[in-house]
Amino acid sequence: MTHYHPSIETLTDYAAGALSLSHSLCVSTHLEHCSECQQQVKKLEILGAQLFEQNRMPPQELRHLKDQLFAKLEQQDTSTEATQTVGVVERIKDKGGKIPKSLRQFITKGYDDLTWMHLSPSFKIATLHNEEGGAQIALTRVKAGAHMPTHTHTGDEITLVLEGAFSDETGIYRQGDFISRDARHKHKPIVTKDAECICLTVLDAPIEFTGWFTRLLNPILRRYHPHTSL
Structure with a gap:
């Protein structure tokens, strides 16, 4: 279980594709170990898509939409999703040894x-x-x-x-x-x-x-x- 995570600002930039290659690589590798941040990024991606579609809304309505969206996501049962996601990561690790999937472009053997x-x-x-x-x-x-x-x-x-x-x-x-x-x-x-x-x-x-x-x-x-x- 991980105890130290990227800031919400870093995760937001990651979800928006605004991080540099080097910083994105670190976040991607962290996500392979952290179901909590996986779910947070998923929420941010959904929120970003919603805000993009509603980009002409007045600021106060955008804030209301954001609050509604996060409330709806919090109500969902994410425990099954988190378990499934971590399971995928473990299977990938088993196939390729200890090297995280996100680093295999740089580490081809070990x-x-x-x-x-x-x-x-x-x-x-x-x-x-x-x-x-x-x-x-x-x-x-x-x-x-x-x-x-x-x-x-x-x-x-x-x-x-x-x-x-x-x-x-x-x-x-x-x-x-x-x-x-x-x-x-x-x-x-x-x-x-x-x-x-x-x-x-x-x-x-x-x-x-x-x-x-x-x-x-x-x-x-x-x-x-x-x-x-x-």
Whole structure:
């Protein structure tokens, strides 16, 4: 069960097709684990279609239509739909191993077959895609019980837990959890001791390690990030 989800604004943009490729990828992967957000997106898509058809209504009537629509959707029994949707996701995973369906355009075989860049004995990164002048889509992989070096963010970061779990100063994050960070955050993620942790990350700008030794890696991260390699 997931406990951390995209904001309603992010889900609204996703339903409207207004998110970038990188951010849409993270939301799609989260939806494969979260029936709650699947249902929310379904509601937003229906609402968007209704509002599109009624786009000439006065604002107060549009608000009334929105309230009516959500009330009607809340009355529906969605438990069966949610169970069926999650079942489809599990069958897809069984056929293709552990790789989420939304990531198979980048990961055709398995995590071990990717090109990993080792940044420490316990922490490595594999770049999946660089948007020209924009975000970087990557995987991070940290050994069980290890920690990622303390770092800050020079831009927005989205993290989606694919395997395992980790914690930081604000909580514990498990498979399917969707975490957003920005330049205000400084943290030191620690992986649980029972298994390694693999995460999907989207970085609008490179992270900055703050440790005395690890900060020497910052030029490498900047070099391979499309935002700073122009």
